[in-house]
Amino acid sequence: MAASITVIGSGPSGAHFAKTLLERGHEVTMLDIGREPDEPLLPDASLLELKDRLEDPGRYFIGNDGSGIVFPSEDGEVYGFPPGKRYIFDEPEGFEVRTSGFEPLFGYARGGMAEAWTAGCYPYDEAELAAIGLPAEAMHRAYGRIAERIGVTGERDDLTGFLPEHDGLLDPLPLDAHSAQIMSVYARKRARLRKMNDGLGVFLGRTRVATLSRAHGGRPACTRLGRCLWGCPTGALYTPSATLDACMTDPRFRYVAGVRALYLETDHDGKVIRVHARRESDGSAYSEPVERVALAAGALASTEIVLRTLARNGQPRPELRGLMDNRQVLLPFVNLRRIGAPYEPDSYQYHLLGMGLADADPTKYVHCQVTTLGTALMHPIVQKLPFDLATSWRIGAALHGALGLVNVNFCDDRRETNRVRLEGGQSEGSGALCIDYSPAAGESARLTKTLRVIRAALTTLGCVVPPGMAHVRPMGASVHYTGTLPISTHDEPLTTEPSGKLRGFSNLWVVDGASFGFLPAKNVTFTLMANAHRIAESAF
Amino acid sequence: MTASSHEALLARECEVFTRFLIGRPPSEYVVRRYVIGHRAEALAATGDRLDDAILQFARRSPFATRVCDAYASVLGRRSRLRCKLVLLLAVLETAPQIHRELERAPAGVAPTLVMLVGRGIAAIGLLALGAVVVVGARLTLGFAAARSRLGR
Secondary structure (H helix, E strand, O other): OOOEEEEOOOHHHHHHHHHHHHHHHOOOEEEOOEEOOOOOOOOOHHHHHHHHHHHHHHHHHHOOOOOOOOOOOOOOOOOOOOHHHHHOOOOOOOOEEEEEEEOOOOOOOOOEEEEHHOOOOOOOHHHHHHOOOOOHHHHHHHHHHHHHOOOEEEEOOOOOOOOOOOOOOOOOOOOOHHHHHHHHHHHHHHHHHHHHHHOOEEEEOOOOOEEEEOEEEOOOOOOOOOOOHOOOOOOOOOOHHHHHHHHHHHOOOEEEEEEEEEEEEEOOOEEEEEEEEEOOOOOOOOEEEOOOOOEEEHHHHHHHHHHHHHHHOOOOOEEEEEOEHHHOEEEEEEEHOOOOOOOOOOOOOOOOOEEEEEOOHHHHHHEEEEEEEEOOHHHHOOOOOOOOOOHHHHHHHHHHHHOOOOOEEEEOOOOOEEEEEOOOOOOOOOOOOEOOOOOOOOHHHHHHHHHHHHHHHHHHOEEEOOOOOOEEEEOOOOOOOOOOOOOOOOOOOOEOOOOOOEEEEEEEEEEEEEOOOOOOOOOOHHHHHHHHHHHHHHHH | OOOOHHHHHHHHHHHHHHHHHOOOOOHHHHHHHHHHHOHHHHHHOOHHHHEEEEEEHHHHOHHHHHHHHHHHHHHHHHHHHHHHHHHHHHHHHHHOHHHHHOOOOOOOHHHHHHHHHHHHHHHHHHHHHHHHHHHHHHHHHHHHHHHHHOOO
């Protein structure tokens, strides 16, 4: 029988949850803030052509307020924030969040924060899925279905041991010359790298990305314009708004944009009967009745909705524990064998290679994305050299074809100290969101040891990490928030059943990362999509 | 300072700094972008007296800029001078045509290594000179402060 489901949020979870529900014949209403980007400028132009052909390229690349510039005060960041993506994260007036040890981002775009992702699609292995609380077989099928839907490119290689195979994998994107050179050295040094990391091994291979190597689902193949960071103008790099576009063509889909859900009104039996929201345009109240509700606003926003619902139901100072995010460390490197080689301006801008560090406990696997810096702006990097900027620029230009970046990702687990709560104001929709986060004990030692292994591996590959260039990103920067409403097989309040249903409510499902009981090192987004698809298939 | 005189000051500053960075004067577009770029939050803060003195000295000539920036690259990374130069660099690397000039580099391993070594040695000399200039400025400011205290 067809059901009517209200989905809050349009990110990777919400878009794929809605799409699967529609495919199964259900009616879907989506409530979303849903800000839209400007039309892409000169969609056929490469990065360099864009600099020459735009009337005011500075406005496009660095913005009138300089938001695309990495100033010296922003220690260690390698990419400025593209002005064209500000619409995703710019906080609305009156938005208040208090944080300790955490620098969160909230997404307001149609398609959610993954409108700014780097397209990494990494299926979790059985141990990681078990630690999260997800069924391996159903998830394996869901990975295949999502891959077919969005188009994931990849290859069977040494990383396959950490990235299980699934259906729907397309041929990998072509390698740029720098990445190909690293892989050729790896082929010669593989045996040596396998002895590293306490004998557990360092592995290199192709990353899996939702960027097309051939036309798929109405989207074209990547033509290597080098504009990924500023927003793929052709749609070859998948973002959830593409799935939302597909939902829009279904007459059973109703999209309500411009509203920010605040809390859920429940009856005495814990049934959600109405969603209350605020209009983005004028701050006025908006509400509508619901039959069934799915939270897909992203872990922090969904957590906020649950907290405000609890506060409205009379719970003083509600809080939810176990917030997680991936710690990320950026390691710029110079490939000595590439000194004097030209850089390729017309190349894919994001990672084509991945590096994996095995661990005796498979859930502690460390995942790295290896990016060659073909088309990145250079001022963030050259300013870190200990020379005057004219000299630094000349050195940077001479080494451009040899520069790369390793983005090291660490797993996280749920800890009671890491919590999200509401503070002050008990009236409906009021009160500030507060986030407290502290890293796991021993994190510093773990980082030091891991980075030592990665530096040694890079040296073996002929690359060096210049001293003082490593940058430990603040917690919150990876935007992989999870863990506040964890899946549990035990009947505990405010946990999520494996089916996705939130305990304490009779018609409320959690389909985003809030329900994850563990956060592996690999980018969570692909698993968010797959899990949302799994819940939509099994629960409705 | 009026808005127009402030813009004129920024335009003069842009002229000197661009000569330092790429060896020739800026285009009108670069000047306009440099002025607009000062809306950035990182450039809104005012510096201390030493910061101001370094900036003022750096405005004198491209060579003075180079000497002051050599010092700032090691001991004043967050100084106003450095922030302004990073802004200008970002403008230049996205400006029509100029970005292509900036990307020009020696081809081949040997010319690249010769260039790197030469630049490195020159930079060390500049750093030493920059340190002398800034220590001099520090002493001058210190004497001036002491004199005004005594005068009071």
